[in-house]
Amino acid sequence: MQRPDFVPIRSLATLTLALLLPAAAHAQSVPTVLQGARIIDGSGGKPIENGSIVMRGGVIESVQGPGAKPPAGAKVIDLRGKTLMPALIAGHAHLGITNGTKAGAENVTEANVTRQLQKYARYGIGTVATFGTDHDFIYGMRDRQRDGSLKVPAILTAGRGFGVPGGAPPIAMGMDKVYRPTTEAQVKQDMRELAAHRPDLVKVWVDDMGKPDMKKMAPPLYKAVIREAHANGLKVAAHVYYLEDAKRLARDGVDIFGHSVRDRDVDAAFIALMKKNDIAYIPTLDLDESFFVYKEQPDWMKKDFFRGALDAGVWEWLHSPKYEVKEKSRQDLAIASRNVQALHRAGVRIGLGTDSGATIPRVQGFAEHRELQLLVAAGLTPMQALQAGTSVNAGIFGIGAQRGTLAAGKRADIVVLDANPLDDIGNTQKIDGVWLGGEKVSKQP
Numbered sequence: 001m002q003r004p005d006f007v008p009i010r011s012l013a014t015l016t017l018a019l020l021l022p023a024a025a026h027a028q029s030v031p032t033v034l035q036g037a038r039i040i041d042g043s044g045g046k047p048i049e050n051g052s053i054v055m056r057g058g059v060i061e062s063v064q065g066p067g068a069k070p071p072a073g074a075k076v077i078d079l080r081g082k083t084l085m086p087a088l089i090a091g092h093a094h095l096g097i098t099n100g101t102k103a104g105a106e107n108v109t110e111a112n113v114t115r116q117l118q119k120y121a122r123y124g125i126g127t128v129a130t131f132g133t134d135h136d137f138i139y140g141m142r143d144r145q146r147d148g149s150l151k152v153p154a155i156l157t158a159g160r161g162f163g164v165p166g167g168a169p170p171i172a173m174g175m176d177k178v179y180r181p182t183t184e185a186q187v188k189q190d191m192r193e194l195a196a197h198r199p200d201l202v203k204v205w206v207d208d209m210g211k212p213d214m215k216k217m218a219p220p221l222y223k224a225v226i227r228e229a230h231a232n233g234l235k236v237a238a239h240v241y242y243l244e245d246a247k248r249l250a251r252d253g254v255d256i257f258g259h260s261v262r263d264r265d266v267d268a269a270f271i272a273l274m275k276k277n278d279i280a281y282i283p284t285l286d287l288d289e290s291f292f293v294y295k296e297q298p299d300w301m302k303k304d305f306f307r308g309a310l311d312a313g314v315w316e317w318l319h320s321p322k323y324e325v326k327e328k329s330r331q332d333l334a335i336a337s338r339n340v341q342a343l344h345r346a347g348v349r350i351g352l353g354t355d356s357g358a359t360i361p362r363v364q365g366f367a368e369h370r371e372l373q374l375l376v377a378a379g380l381t382p383m384q385a386l387q388a389g390t391s392v393n394a395g396i397f398g399i400g401a402q403r404g405t406l407a408a409g410k411r412a413d414i415v416v417l418d419a420n421p422l423d424d425i426g427n428t429q430k431i432d433g434v435w436l437g438g439e440k441v442s443k444q445p
């Protein structure tokens with residue numbers, strides 16, 4: 001539920017039109033039926049065993065139980081023994097910054113962004129929400145994805161986010177186009193320019209990224225970012241670390257936390273504020289783990305599912321001194337895991353996001369599946385973790401009418417798995433195929 005004073009009319013109307021038009025334009029008369037599989041629809045409801053999904057014109061026409069007859073003339077694909085789930089919605093990503101073992105603004109090109117989006121697609125991700133580091137060409141790519149001429153996951157973009165001069169996010173990390181206002185008047189002006197592009201959300205960085213010498217954003221400025229974003233019908237996602245900042249942001253009306261509170265355990269006052277203002281929480285546990293886990297050589301590192309997601313040279317990079325372990329992140333992950341559990345138990349909406357693509361160790365495509373495992377390790381059930389990455393994220397980003405569940409009228413963005421992720425959440429990594437907009441875009445990653 002939105003708060004009554006906040007209705008993102010413009011962005012929702014734009015999105016609805018943009019998503020419906022290509023489906024109509026490409027309407028095909030021949031339906032395709034995925035038949036005989038277990039269907040986990042993303043809503044949290046009981047799976048359908050031996051069910052069928054009828055797809056036509058990029059959209060799901062119906063979801064049926066056992067014994068349903070396929071429509072006349074349909075192309076039927078036998079998927080007995082497989083499990084179907086909605087394609088994931090990556091709720092916090094960055095596009096173009098990394099390329100091989102290099103990271104920086106010079107990598108942000110259409111070719112590199114396209115390559116990365118194609119990787120996300122192979123890993124079963126149907127929507128990528130990119131958090132404030134895009135260059136303006138992203139809007140043209142978003143348009144071409146929506147009209148069907150660019151075959152990549154759907155793009156939700158925060159365009160250019162709001163950061164701090166000389167502070168977060170560091171330009172050296174490749175985040176060169178971010179607005180860095182110093183006055184409220186400048187915030188207003190920057191927001192007007194951003195809103196003209198009709199972004200899907202607004203990103204703001206408020207903290208010092210754990211570096212005491214880095215300047216934080218002044219509270220009146222982020223308050224202005226939230227106020228001006230809402231005046232333009234846009235939701236605001238915040239980069240946070242400290243509980244005190246998170247409390248202030250929550251009181252000032254932020255819509256989404258794009259990271260975990262990691263300096264301390266959340267308290268009852270914060271939980272109450274999250275509930276009262278219906279603020280969504282995207283913990284990005286993979287981010288914290290990525291600072292130390294590769295040194296430990298976990299079993300999953302040796303598997304093709306991980307290695308296949310790495311650009312050339314990254315495997316060697318992760319085994320070289322260039323990969324610097326940040327010991328403090330172990331504690332950050334432990335606190336973040338406790339906090340997500342406390343907030344989830346209290347009924348706060350938990351979304352799936354990773355910060356994949358922001359740095360080399362945050363491996364796009366793989367990170368989203370690893371995050372599912374980390375959410376389960378933190379105390380969510382496999383079903384709840386899947387909901388975070390599908391229907392809950394769709395709700396957070398306002399795209400629930402088109403995506404996030406397998407149901408009649410939704411986009412046919414579907415992942416085919418060889419095993420049931422409710423038995424073991426790691427089974428989302430056993431991808432047999434990915435369908436986006438009713439077209440098979442890949443077999444295994």
Ligand SMILES: [Zn+2]
Pocket residue numbers: 092093094131355358
């Ligand atoms: Zn980020």
